[in-house]
Amino acid sequence: MLKALKPNLQLASIHDIDLIKLWHLGYRNIIIDVDNTITAWNRHQAGEEVVKWFNKARDLGFGICLLSNNSQSTIAGLASELGVLVSPKSGKPFSRAFKSALSALSATAENTVVIGDQIFTDILGGKRAGMYTILVDPIDKKEFIGTRLMRLLEKVIAGRK
Numbered sequence: 001m002l003k004a005l006k007p008n009l010q011l012a013s014i015h016d017i018d019l020i021k022l023w024h025l026g027y028r029n030i031i032i033d034v035d036n037t038i039t040a041w042n043r044h045q046a047g048e049e050v051v052k053w054f055n056k057a058r059d060l061g062f063g064i065c066l067l068s069n070n071s072q073s074t075i076a077g078l079a080s081e082l083g084v085l086v087s088p089k090s091g092k093p094f095s096r097a098f099k100s101a102l103s104a105l106s107a108t109a110e111n112t113v114v115i116g117d118q119i120f121t122d123i124l125g126g127k128r129a130g131m132y133t134i135l136v137d138p139i140d141k142k143e144f145i146g147t148r149l150m151r152l153l154e155k156v157i158a159g160r161k
């Protein structure tokens with residue numbers, strides 16, 4: 001896999017992330033994708049397990065910001081439900097999106113982790129912005145047509161299994 005497209009860590013889901021270990025490694029902030037990372041595609045309601053995960057991360061002391069290319073108003077509702085921030089700017093993989101999330105968190109690239117299910121938005125953008133990246137498997141196979149095309153490119157170009 002091309003280096004710029006290779007996540008630092010690849011796991012089945014957010015529930016497999018060792019949050020305590022990340023904290024001990026010095027990470028203090030999380031920038032996290034929404035669609036297919038914490039909710040099924042275009043269903044902006046967090047399940048009970050996801051709510052628990054966010055509570056755990058917050059209790060440990062992590063600052064958390066949602067960064068989605070979906071409409072900001074849709075994401076804002078979910079962010080308030082989860083008690084986290086939402087990035088003022090979107091447009092992954094462009095660095096303005098990641099910078100705006102970092103600034104909302106008062107974070108630095110060095111102490112922030114990016115979590116998402118897509119290589120060409122979450123991972124590429126997070127790595128280019130100098131952050132530690134975690135790729136998770138998509139929750140749902142049903143996706144926006146543009147995303148389905150991206151999945152094909154993830155397989156062909158990035159060698160994703």
Ligand SMILES: [Mg+2]
Pocket residue numbers: 033034035036037116117118
């Ligand atoms: Mg996603």
